[in-house]
Amino acid sequence: MTPLRIVAIGGxxxxxxxxxxLKRFAQEPREAEITxxxxxxxxxxxxxxxxxxxxxxxxxxxxxxxxALSEDEALLSRLFQYxxxxxxxxxxxxxxxxxxxxxxxxxGDFVQAVKVxxxxxxxxxxxxxxxxxxxxxEAELEDGSIxxxxxxxxxxxxxIRRIHLRPRRCxxxxxTLAAIEEAHxxxxxxxxxxxxxxxxxxxxxxxxxxxxxxxxxxxFVNLMWQPGETIGFRxxxxxxxIHLHAGTPILDVAVVNTRAITPKQRRRYAAEQAxxxxxxxDRLAEMGxxxxxxxxxxxxxIVRHDPRASAEVAIQLAKRGQMARRRVRVxxxxx
Numbered sequence: 001m002t003p004l005r006i007v008a009i010g011g012x013x014x015x016x017x018x019x020x021x022l023k024r025f026a027q028e029p030r031e032a033e034i035t036x037x038x039x040x041x042x043x044x045x046x047x048x049x050x051x052x053x054x055x056x057x058x059x060x061x062x063x064x065x066x067x068a069l070s071e072d073e074a075l076l077s078r079l080f081q082y083x084x085x086x087x088x089x090x091x092x093x094x095x096x097x098x099x100x101x102x103x104x105x106x107x108g109d110f111v112q113a114v115k116v117x118x119x120x121x122x123x124x125x126x127x128x129x130x131x132x133x134x135x136x137x138e139a140e141l142e143d144g145s146i147x148x149x150x151x152x153x154x155x156x157x158x159x160i161r162r163i164h165l166r167p168r169r170c171x172x173x174x175x176t177l178a179a180i181e182e183a184h185x186x187x188x189x190x191x192x193x194x195x196x197x198x199x200x201x202x203x204x205x206x207x208x209x210x211x212x213x214x215x216x217x218x219x220f221v222n223l224m225w226q227p228g229e230t231i232g233f234r235x236x237x238x239x240x241x242i243h244l245h246a247g248t249p250i251l252d253v254a255v256v257n258t259r260a261i262t263p264k265q266r267r268r269y270a271a272e273q274a275x276x277x278x279x280x281x282d283r284l285a286e287m288g289x290x291x292x293x294x295x296x297x298x299x300x301x302i303v304r305h306d307p308r309a310s311a312e313v314a315i316q317l318a319k320r321g322q323m324a325r326r327r328v329r330v331x332x333x334x335x
Contacts, residue, residue: 004032004318007183007215009130009200011039011061014191016068017304018220019125021311023069026124032315034125035179036065039199041137041165044151046083046093050101057110057129061196063096066114071122080121111173126179130200133170137199139163150195154228163194163245165202172203180206183215184321187314188251190220190305193238194229198245207246216321218253218292220310223261223303225274236283254289255313256281257296257305265303276303292317 004025008018015036025032040057042048047058063080070077080096096117103113114127139147141158153160180186189197201207210217219242221235230238235256243249256279266275281291294313298306 001031002322003030004315004322005035005179005182005184005215006032006314006318007035007037007179007186008314009037009186009188009197010191011042011196011199012191013064014189014196014220014222014305015061016064017307018187018190018310018314019065019068021307021309022314023071023124025311025315026069027071032318034069035176035183036069036125036127037130037176037179037200038062038065038127039196040129040131041135041150041195041199043136043149046097048151049093050097051134054101054105055134056101056104057132057134059097059100060094062114062127062129063094063100063117065127066118066121066123067096069118069121069123069125069127071124076121126175128173128176128179130176130206131170131172131203133167135170135199136166137163137195138166139194154192154195156228159231160194160229163198163202165199169204172206172209177205177209180209180213180215183213184325185314185318186210186213186215186217187317188217188219188242190222190310192226192229193222193233193241198242201242201246201250207248207250210246210250211248214321214325216253216317216324217251218255218314218317219251220255220296220305220313221257221279222277223257223297223305224269224276227272227274230277231273234278234280234283236280236287238277239284239287239289249288251289253292253317254284255292255294255296255310255317256284258293259295259297261297261303265301268301269303 042058047060082095084090104110137150139153140162261276
């Protein structure tokens with residue numbers, strides 16, 4: 001059987017959560033081939049410091065994806081996630097971030113450093129930055145003001161009208177475009193809408209490549225509002241924002257959670273005025289999207305997607321995408 005080809009687009013903990021769930025399908029016998037395309041606009045914490053001091057792409061989200069796909073979750077993965085709690089110049093840095101930075105300086109190429117690091121971790125998939133350009137995220141707010149930098153954007157309380165990348169003309173990797181073209185499924189999210197998901201479609205040529213791809217394109221809708229980004233957003237608002245920035249409708253499917261968020265979980269987020277995202281299914285259908293519903297909520301006090309449940313949905317969607325490509329080939333068109 002031809003493996004299911006899945007391209008997962010995003011950043012932050014949301015993308016690594018989905019990859020962690022998908023990993024078991026990439027093990028032998030291999031049911032899926034996984035490619036992660038990761039946003040590179042982070043400018044906070046350890047990643048931001050390394051970016052400023054060494055002029056490298058931010059390694060944090062890439063590191064999390066490598067560990068999520070790591071075949072060995074024991075000592076080596078724990079080492080890559082180890083964060084120094086003290087030490088002049090070291091406090092706050094993770095070992096994996098330092099490792100990626102050192103390899104970038106040795107090889108002269110961040111993409112090669114990611115490839116070698118993935119081999120060290122025996123990661124079950126390919127991981128690419130959305131672009132090799134050292135980009136800065138810029139947000140235009142509803143009041144007309146401009147905020148630069150992912151960290152500052154996340155702290156803003158004014159509604160975001162639009163975001164941009166600086167420089168505007170930044171290119172994707174050829175390997176990324178090839179994976180998009182050959183995919184059976186392309187996923188977006190879960191994760192921060194304006195700082196983890198949308199920046200990827202702002203890379204020159206990415207939205208067009210996704211639109212042209214015969215893959216099924218699915219968005220995993222966030223579970224909660226995110227302060228500074230999506231207060232008051234419904235599921236359809238997330239989709240509209242993605243389409244606005246892509247310049248064209250690129251999504252076929254919206255994946256929404258059906259399990260109720262508990263009062264205890266709601267109280268945990270009340271101080272930030274964060275509430276569950278309203279899944280306005282009728283509006284999504286009016287927009288031409290298929291809506292897939294599933295129990296996606298992980299157990300525990302923190303509201304997050306369950307890796308296994310999310311991966312199960314992704315696999316079923318990838319099978320649909322694979323069948324659609326086969327039907328196209330039967331009709332005599334290139335698949």
